[in-house]
Amino acid sequence: MSEQQIETRSPAHVPVIHARGLTRRYGDTAVVDGIDFDIVRGEVFGLLGPNGAGKTTTILMMLGLTEISSGEISVLGFNPAREPLRVKRRVGYLPDAVGFYDQLTATENLAYTGKLMGLARAERALRIEQALQRVGLIDVASKRVATFSRGMRQRLGLAEIIMKRAEIAILDEPTSGLDPQATQEFLGLIGELKAEGITVLLSSHMLDQVQRICDRVALFKAGHIVLMGGVAELSVKVLGAGFVVEVEAEGPGIARRLAMIPGVTQVETLAADRFRMTAERDVRPDAARAVVAVDGALRKLSVDEPSLEAIYARYFQSQPTGGVRHAA
Numbered sequence: 001m002s003e004q005q006i007e008t009r010s011p012a013h014v015p016v017i018h019a020r021g022l023t024r025r026y027g028d029t030a031v032v033d034g035i036d037f038d039i040v041r042g043e044v045f046g047l048l049g050p051n052g053a054g055k056t057t058t059i060l061m062m063l064g065l066t067e068i069s070s071g072e073i074s075v076l077g078f079n080p081a082r083e084p085l086r087v088k089r090r091v092g093y094l095p096d097a098v099g100f101y102d103q104l105t106a107t108e109n110l111a112y113t114g115k116l117m118g119l120a121r122a123e124r125a126l127r128i129e130q131a132l133q134r135v136g137l138i139d140v141a142s143k144r145v146a147t148f149s150r151g152m153r154q155r156l157g158l159a160e161i162i163m164k165r166a167e168i169a170i171l172d173e174p175t176s177g178l179d180p181q182a183t184q185e186f187l188g189l190i191g192e193l194k195a196e197g198i199t200v201l202l203s204s205h206m207l208d209q210v211q212r213i214c215d216r217v218a219l220f221k222a223g224h225i226v227l228m229g230g231v232a233e234l235s236v237k238v239l240g241a242g243f244v245v246e247v248e249a250e251g252p253g254i255a256r257r258l259a260m261i262p263g264v265t266q267v268e269t270l271a272a273d274r275f276r277m278t279a280e281r282d283v284r285p286d287a288a289r290a291v292v293a294v295d296g297a298l299r300k301l302s303v304d305e306p307s308l309e310a311i312y313a314r315y316f317q318s319q320p321t322g323g324v325r326h327a328a
């Protein structure tokens, strides 16, 4: 493959990370045991699971930072074990404990990385300023990192990823130890990366946050991926219901109309003018249109969104041993 081909960005549907039978053993113990997954460009993908389930080991294999015992993984078309530098150039990594030089300022730390990347002085200065601006650290650019809070260090880590113009950002527990405001700001920044088409992979124990920002999640348990998919799909699989939409409306044949909406799996008639729909997505706009289509009067429309907390809790209550259940 020529360098020009390598530089070509893959289209949205092509996996940017592809793993098959990925395994890491320490001695006789497989801490990651034959996992398969594909992550596509622009996706925010969450790795969930109890402590020791294999999330960090999986991340380290993607980065070529730990050996693969068997199976395969490719990142942007490269094998991280054989070509770690090519992967490193295109992938930004924010580990659990970010390693910056405390005695250097924010700008000096980024300049150090920029030099390692081979960026010319002017380009380096421009990218550093833009990145610090983006993460809200421009006013403390000349302060030593020793004075930074954890939230500021995490934002500096993200600035480094932005400065690199990374195509993939891998974030290990990025919001752990952050206060609620710092967490909100950080999640907002992740949303901005997604909006720019950057693929984000993050591990976290904060299920509500993961639910808000991730397109899909993989639930790890003892080295296996036991569930994988979008929250609504997993909710249908594990809880037997996804979004529950309640409609209060009068009009002829509303229940039949509601049942015809794509993604609706069940419509219960609770009263002559009250209906409860179970659906794979939030179908409120379609429900409103269905009522209007029969010249009906819509009085109330509410939704109960599926919760990752409930899925997680139910899964670990009901599945002491796990085979893989793909919702995707």
Ligand SMILES: Nc1ncnc2c1ncn2[C@@H]1O[C@H](COP(=O)(O)OP(=O)(O)OP(=O)(O)O)[C@@H](O)[C@H]1O
Residues within 6 Å of the ligand: 026, 031, 049, 050, 051, 052, 053, 054, 055, 056, 057, 058, 220
């Ligand atoms: N260098 C090592 N030698 C032996 N065992 C290891 C090594 N590194 C990790 N492990 C084991 O691999 C298993 C998976 O660890 P890993 O850090 O991937 O889990 P995790 O899902 O990221 O957990 P956490 O949520 O606590 O970060 C654990 O049982 C851990 O003790």
